[in-house]
Amino acid sequence: MAKTILITGATAGFGKACARRFADAGWNLILAGRRTERLESLQAELGDAVTAILTLDVRDRQAVHEQLSNLKDIDVLLNNAGLALGLEPAWAVDLDDWDTMVDTNVKGLMYCTRAILPGMVERNCGHVINIGSTAGSWPYPGGNVYGGTKAFVQQFSRNLRADLLGNRIRVTEIDPGMAESEFSKVRFKGDDQSAAKVYAGAEALSPADIAEVVFFVANLPAHVNVNAMELMCIDQSWGPLAVHRKG
Ligand code: NDP
Ligand code: 8X3
Numbered sequence: 001m002a003k004t005i006l007i008t009g010a011t012a013g014f015g016k017a018c019a020r021r022f023a024d025a026g027w028n029l030i031l032a033g034r035r036t037e038r039l040e041s042l043q044a045e046l047g048d049a050v051t052a053i054l055t056l057d058v059r060d061r062q063a064v065h066e067q068l069s070n071l072k073d074i075d076v077l078l079n080n081a082g083l084a085l086g087l088e089p090a091w092a093v094d095l096d097d098w099d100t101m102v103d104t105n106v107k108g109l110m111y112c113t114r115a116i117l118p119g120m121v122e123r124n125c126g127h128v129i130n131i132g133s134t135a136g137s138w139p140y141p142g143g144n145v146y147g148g149t150k151a152f153v154q155q156f157s158r159n160l161r162a163d164l165l166g167n168r169i170r171v172t173e174i175d176p177g178m179a180e181s182e183f184s185k186v187r188f189k190g191d192d193q194s195a196a197k198v199y200a201g202a203e204a205l206s207p208a209d210i211a212e213v214v215f216f217v218a219n220l221p222a223h224v225n226v227n228a229m230e231l232m233c234i235d236q237s238w239g240p241l242a243v244h245r246k247g
Contacts, residue, residue, distance in 0.1 A: 004027065004051065004075050005029055005030070005075065006030040006074050006076070006077050007022075007030070007080060008081035009082065010039065011035045012181060013181030013183060014080050014131060014176075014181060015033070015078070017206075017207035017208045018210070018215070020045075020046070021212065023049035025219075029051065031050060031053050031054070032058075033055070033081070034056070036055045040053065057108075059100075059108050064108070064115055065115055069115040071115075071119065074119060076128075076129060076218050077120075077127070077128045077129070079112055079130045079153075081109075083105070083183070084186070085097035085146075086142070087142030089142060093145070101146055102145065105150065105152070106149050106153075109153060110156070113128060113160070120167075125169065126168075126170070127169065127170040128160060128170070129172045129173075130156070130171070131174055132153040133150040133177075134175055134176065135150045136149075136150030136152075136153060136154045137154070150175075157172070158173075161227065168222060170222075170225045170226075172217045172227065173228045174214060174231075175229065175230040176205055176210050177230075178236050179204055179205035179209070180199045184198045184199070202233065202236070203233055204236075209231075210231075213231060
């Protein structure tokens, strides 16, 4: 029987690429995001593979509960919806941006997980795949709260595993580095030039690369749990620790 994946943030980037990858392999898809017209066009592209589209803002706790808690037979929950806003230093940042990142990347992911997990526990099977980021492990100037939200995703994923020990439910955190999607356009609030500079001259990861990794971990034998996987494009690596020198 075909398995079912619920993808949050399916209207762009990683989520959309995952929808295509899993549909290609015969999975059923439930696609969620705020932009209905994009969900409809993905449904038109992928046809019967899409069993439902859900216009959903993951920050809306009540809506998440109403729309997700009744879903039965979810084999994989892909907690992908998320965003970064701004790159300002912590003392200059717009507090609304910090709130939006926490509400989406932390609280939205919590709400979706809490809505879907009881059904998985009842059936004693399932897989929660959380999209973290290298930003959750490796700091950079301007990463402040975005990196903090992704560090939450890392520890929450581990703690879910601890809670679920004894159940046949897997939890995986995928931590990509720089990947070319609409991410930077969102971060720079529609400034295409600033967004393009992030990827200029480098061969960034693509959403399809991430989809391949998500597909891989979801299709391992049921007793194999990949706890976490970090990936970067070959053109990205770490720099030295920064030193401020007088004069
Ligand atoms: P995109 O901007 O291309 O896609 C983001 C998706 O998240 C969209 O489908 C958007 O849908 C959805 N989304 C955002 N806010 C909400 C919300 N409140 N409710 C529901 N859906 C929402 O970015 P990516 O595909 O690159 O990002 C996907 C995930 O990967 C994010 O969690 C991001 O932090 C993470 N990531 C990205 C990296 C990168 O370099 N691109 C690297 C590491 C991690 P809509 O606007 O229609 O609601
Ligand atoms: C996205 C990657 O380096 O822009 O999570 O934070 S980065």
